[in-house]
Amino acid sequence: MTRIAIIGPGAIGGTIAAWLAQNPAFSVTVCARTPFADLEVTTPSGTIVAHPEVLTDPASARVVDWVMVATKTYDVEGTGPWLDHLVGADTRVAIIQNGVEHVRLFSHLVSPERLVPVMINLPAARSAPGRIVQQRHGIIAVPAGKNGDDLVALFAHTEIEALVDPDFLSQVWIKLCSNSAAIFPALTLRATGPVWNADIEAIIRGVVEECAMVGRAEGATIAQSVVEATIESARTMSEGTRGSSLQVDRMEGHKMEIDARNGVIVRLGEKHGIATPMNRLMVTLLAASGSPWIVQAT
Ligand SMILES: NC(=O)c1ccc[n+]([C@@H]2O[C@H](COP(=O)([O-])OP(=O)(O)OC[C@H]3O[C@@H](n4cnc5c(N)ncnc54)[C@H](OP(=O)(O)O)[C@@H]3O)[C@@H](O)[C@H]2O)c1
Known part of the structure; x- marks a missing residue:
């Protein structure tokens, strides 16, 4: 047994x-x-x-x-x-x-x-x-x-x-690339598809590109097609889609896996001397938004 x-x-x-x-x-x-x-x-x-x-x-x-x-x-x-x-x-x-x-x-x-x-x-x-x-x-x-x-x-x-x-290392970083973009809807509490525009695309591209750069510096092989597929998936995300667990945790007033999903990109970026301004901004905003009174007000 x-x-x-x-x-x-x-x-x-x-x-x-x-x-x-x-x-x-x-x-x-x-x-x-x-x-x-x-x-x-x-x-x-x-x-x-x-x-x-x-x-x-x-x-x-x-x-x-x-x-x-x-x-x-x-x-x-x-x-x-x-x-x-x-x-x-x-x-x-x-x-x-x-x-x-x-x-x-x-x-x-x-x-x-x-x-x-x-x-x-x-x-x-x-x-x-x-x-x-x-x-x-x-x-x-x-x-x-x-x-x-x-x-x-x-x-x-x-x-x-x-x-x-x-090549497990590449596998987890590829998944992180696709997870990294979910910080945007977790912050706005909106699906990205219906509000899509060039500025939103630039933000999400920044988040995912930074993740791919840091992952490659860690030794992962991440094709550019992973970045493009993640952006395309955000572009077509429809209203009513169940949000990521990051978003669900925020809406339910729980802690969030911000550090494991996007904070890590900032931390490991620092280790490799790679600037990650988009992830840093989003992590800071989402962490600050997690207070209970904001969750109740949404
Ligand atoms: N759900 C998905 O679709 C999905 C997909 C891929 C990856 N993941 C990842 O998988 C992991 C788990 O996610 P999940 O969605 O399964 O989370 P979840 O539904 O919130 O489940 C987490 C469980 O851990 C329990 N727990 C917390 N502290 C504990 C402790 N000290 N002792 C015993 N149990 C404890 C919670 O207890 P309570 O019952 O009291 O809450 C809950 O049952 C996360 O890293 C997530 O990102 C999730």
């Missing part, structure tokens, strides 16, 4: 837990902040239900073979008490989050050789604790090596497509 614990059973963690729990060879535990009885996930191929063990007290957790962390990046520190109880001599820890700093964010909590960064393309939303809609086919990618191979094998009997990418 392979023992798997998922910390943070939200949209992503809950979907992954439900898929993995379909395999009778796995014992799945979810480590939750908000309790629920069972998981019900509406997927593109039908509804799946799972009854994993649900824990809310880190002290009740036991050592497992695999931990999968699927909290938001701003909740990293809260995973510490869980990891203290779940990680034993042979445990590996997959970090399923957006951004490019999976290992850096957790290296003070888990020794880096046990950490497996995961890039996930799986749009999902939670309607209530344990109730999730997986909107499209899901893909996860991991770096090459034994840890990556073993993680991919866990998903063999799910409909989540898991693959090893020998």
